[in-house]
Amino acid sequence: MSGREVTDDSARGDGSTAASERSxxxxxxxxxxxxxxxxTFDSQVTRVQEIDEKAIEILKANLLLIGLVVTGGSIVVQTDLDIGPFINLFSITSALLLLASTGLAGVTYTASxxxxxxxxxxxxxxxxxxxxDPTADADRFEVRLLRSYGRWIEYNARVxxxxxxxxxxxxLMVIAAFVYVxxxxxxxxxxxxxxxxAVTFLALTAVLLWLGAFAYYMDHLGASDERWEGTFDGVRISKGVTRKRGLSTLRSMRSEGATDEAEEERDGDAAPARNARS
Structure with missing residues (x-):
């Protein structure tokens, strides 16, 4: 065996070893x-399930409370008790907040x-x-699956x-309703x-609004997060995207829904053509 052949064999051996290590x-x-x-995807699913469970529990509790109030009110009006002083601005606001929170809990449960x-x-x-040959296809299934996971995670963060x-x-509405009652x-x-x-009502409303705004943005850092070089930003598992982007998502939900419906219609029309080619 010549020196050139040994060198070539060594080169081929080193190349195959490097390729194997790279693979x-x-x-x-x-x-x-x-x-x-x-x-990350599983954590997002678990988080949304937790939110849905909380929403349905609030919905059940509110419906039970509303039923008790209606039943109690129907009994009280048949007696000689004077409940006029207790039907005031505070109690009316409490009832409205309770009804609004009940509807919003239902929306939360169905919006996932x-x-x-x-x-x-x-x-x-x-x-x-x-x-x-999977190694020769740059857009093979595994690669597209990873990309899809990234898109799913970004979409689910907005949801x-x-x-x-x-x-x-x-x-916050439920808590405010109990305070008002x-x-x-x-x-x-x-x-x-x-x-x-009236002055007491305005003062209490101002305090509740301030506390509500404080609680709404609590534990939710925005774009001013400290960043470290050489690291990934990560995904907000508990809160999703920022409140600002969440509001933007809420405003665009209807338009995106119309776009999705149009895309589904186009995909449905293109399916027979794909089947015919295959």
Missing amino acids: DFDRETFELAHEELRS NLRGGIDGDAVEVALATARG TAVNDMFATITV VAGIAVGALDPSTIVS
Whole structure:
């Protein structure tokens, strides 16, 4: 065996070893990325489920409370008790907040619409990848799956932000309703003048609005987060995107829904053509 042949064999051996190491490293990187993406996706699903459970519990409690109030009121009006002083601005506001929080809890429960999973087109891509040479296809199934996870996570973060806003406002409304009903009972028992009652109502409303705004933005850092060089920004699991982007998402939900419907119609029209070609 000549020296040139030995050199060529060594070069080929080193090249195959390097290619093998690179392939192992790529596979390891892919598996790590897939595991982290899957974990993030599962955490988002769990978080939205928690919000839905809280919303349905609030909805049940409010409906039970409204039923008790209606039943108790129908009984009281048949007696000689004077409940006029207790029907004041505070109690009326409390009832309105309770009704609004009940409706918002229902909206929160029904607004969840996460995105994820593979569809028929993804199955076709997976089958095509299995039949061909996966290493020669830059857009093979595994690569598209990772990209899809990234898109799903970004979309679900926006859904989480909207649901969290609804849930937070619902809880704040329920708390404010109980505060107003306690104040209404106190005002009905003390029977102050109209001016004193109005001033007290305005002062209490101002305090509740300030506390509500403080609680609404609590534990939700925005764009001023401290960043570290060489790290990923990550995804807000509990709150989703920022409140500002959440409001923007809420405003654009209807237009995006119309766009999705149009895309589904186009996909439905294109499906027979794809089937005919296959």
